[in-house]
Amino acid sequence: MKIRKLSESESKIELQMTPMIDIVFQLLVFFIMTFKIVPQEGDFEIRMPLMAPSQSSNPESVLPLRIRLTQNPDGSLAGIAVNDQALRDFTELREFVISYMGDVGGPEAGREQVEVEIDADYGLHYEYVVRAITAVSGYRDKATGQIVKLVEKLKFAPPDQPPAQ
């Protein structure tokens, strides 16, 4: 270790930057390594008070849509039907809902009146239900990037019995 002479003490005091820079770079490397872009999460709100299965959660809803989702044995989606009308995919489901809401007086009136009940097979993978909810809840306008809302009142039909093991 270098021993300073007494006469050198008059010169300016130099801070030891090396340890600080070491630790600062350690921190920087830590944060860079742990940084991960996490997609944001969002919610679909469903209001379902306890009631008789046939009762609507909203007495003002006069136009229920019943979406039936059936499953393959492996839990994948086998078919979609709205009020017993078979549809090909979720895009067609969205178009059906847009057209249906147009018939009842436009999106504003439709949001107030239309209620969707989702009736899915017990073993259907949950992601298909979320895709169905997405299709009926709205869509993102490709031109503006804004979300156009469709049906807001959603509920589930009473669950099927689980298949016998």
Added chain:
Amino acid sequence: MRIRKAGDSSVYEGDLTPMIDMTFQLIAFFMVLINFQQTEQYADVELPISELAQPPEEPLEYPITLNVTRRGTVVFGGRELSTFDQLRPYLVREAQVLRARKKPLSDATIVIRAHKTAKTGYIQELIQVCQDEGFDTFALRAKEQLE
């Protein structure tokens, strides 16, 4: 600015100030971006993707988060519960907390974070269990679709 004398024989020192400034800026940037909320979430659950999934504009008043795993179990407060009967006491306790605060149960939102391959019927049964305990507001959580 200090002007060195021509006869100054000391070693040349690089100016570290801009580098340290920049490094601290970077550290601050990464620290701010760390999402601490993710620590409350159960990493084993892979949420379904939805183009409409957006974070709520204002935080939920009283969220109760239930994670549903692909194995058909519920994770609540870090505990993995394999039957609904194990979950009920926790829901009863949450309801008691709300009643003690003189708030209606409708103020609470049951946030369901279910794995994308979880069985739909299981989630419907979970909703029924929550309804039995008096909860009626639910939020099905999905992950934002990245472009």
